Amino acid sequence: MLRIILCGFGVVGQNFAKLLLSRSEDLYALHGLKLRVVGVFDSKGSAASSAGLDLNRLLEVKKKYGDIRKYHNKEKNANGLEMIKGMDAEVLIETTPSNYKDAEPGMSHIVNAMKNGLHVITVNKGPLALAFPSLIELATYNQVLLKFSGTVGGGTPIIDYAKNSLRGERIVSFQGILNGTTNYILTNMANGMTFKTALADAKKRGYVEADESLDIDGFDAAAKLVILANWIMDMKVTIKDIKRIGIRDVTTSDIKKATANNSAVKLIASCNKELLVAPQQISLDDPLCVNGTLNAITFNSEHSGQQTIIGRGAGGMETASSILRDLLDIRQEMSRR
């Protein structure tokens, strides 16, 4: 039995609850995994039950009132850090929004959870972007697991592929389209839109972060590059070590030059000699050259050649599914100890 505290009950948190509801029986039958969400909190308040929250009711309450505090008849309202420090649980799932200034409140949730002996699954990239090496050290010191499958590639297990499926192989370098929003904008620019129109269209579709700079100026891609560089290439770096150029200055003329060159301009995050996020020309024949909101990454391996993985980079259910994968890992690791 894994008892879970869930930080954040937005799109990812709600999809995770739905996924648990639909999968609980087969998770137990197929993987022996029993899960119980004992606490949930967001910026407004919290709901908790050591016997396990009724996820159906929690989803209804959230839908009806937009506020999970209404789950309890009385006004219980432990704050997040109190819950992390006070409740009996095995796993903290951190789904609050990423920021790259101080990574709060996610950073405090993660640090306090690990200090209290909880395993952590984060889909929030902020804390990893700012402090990957020290968070891994903290996890090791406290003998807990820190998992983050959902931070890169959403439901597409890019991190796992590079680390596990390619075990025994040496990855020499990699380059990828790691941000779907900028790829969507650049694809529309290739089809004739100006940057301004394409950005407006992406906003209308809900593809752009509340702070557009996170997408447009390459922070999101840079954060993912930090995570991959640390985890796959054993580098000890943070977002400060990434050279970062966004797509704000990509002109219609750049796009036309690329087209004439049988190529397209893509925002590429690359780990070769340096760590770089920047717009680059990619040949239309390159498997990496995917369109729309797709993500893609190419690993250059020593003996197995170039390998490219393509998938949807984001989406609530996709990310929820990555959390489930991390939970399966945690359960397996725990059973070996």
Added chain:
Amino acid sequence: MLRIILCGFGVVGQNFAKLLLSRSEDLYALHGLKLRVVGVFDSKGSAASSAGLDLNRLLEVKKKYGDIRKYHNKEKNANGLEMIKGMDAEVLIETTPSNYKDAEPGMSHIVNAMKNGLHVITVNKGPLALAFPSLIELATYNQVLLKFSGTVGGGTPIIDYAKNSLRGERIVSFQGILNGTTNYILTNMANGMTFKTALADAKKRGYVEADESLDIDGFDAAAKLVILANWIMDMKVTIKDIKRIGIRDVTTSDIKKATANNSAVKLIASCNKELLVAPQQISLDDPLCVNGTLNAITFNSEHSGQQTIIGRGAGGMETASSILRDLLDIRQEMSRR
């Protein structure tokens, strides 16, 4: 220490020997893996040493004489089955050519090895295509492992990705370009060549099997489909259950129709309601639509959407690298028992 008997010393076998020579130190340092090749045999004869063969000398002898029997000063010449039954070893690596009539001699090598308690790694698809379900049963009965990473996707760990990286997720269906030779031919046809010219060109480049029918009539793709259907979808099928149409009857007119449709004709192996290998139109915008000798496969998952993996499907060093991956797995499994 894993002691290895190697069946076949062609391109894959020799590349495997080279890989061991270049990687032996870091395999031990990074993975605690110590390997010793105690026997090698091919259709002509064999070389054996319980202290471990000198792989450098074995490669030299093969290069100089084309015959590994010259490794020994005296004419030792145990046949393969005698070696499998008589030598102390932990792992048999089967690299003899695939055939889809009786799968011999690979079938006898594998069956006898498992009956003698050896783990088996095969890159030969024949035995799996003809008898996957019963070979898995035999492995289970004899408590040995049967590994086959190199049979699909060469160095690209497609099988591992679907089985492990997507754990906890349900794969609903998949479709792929699993044969690089036919993809090369169809790509050239899209660029204006006739089937005949494109086939001749592929032959000249050494891309086509000695028996061209294995590629052109879809046997190779069908064998890979059998392996994926059994392993990933838990189906109990053999090559007889695959509906198979090759590319012999693809005309220039079919190709032109596809082009007009913003598509290309590809030989697609698919597992949906039925198991099918057949030429199909694929949109040029589909990540699956790769050119040249590349392979690609798209998995349709329940919660994580479509995911596509693209890589080189074959090549001696790529396949050798997949054998190494299987050896790491075997070592890990053995240490858990």
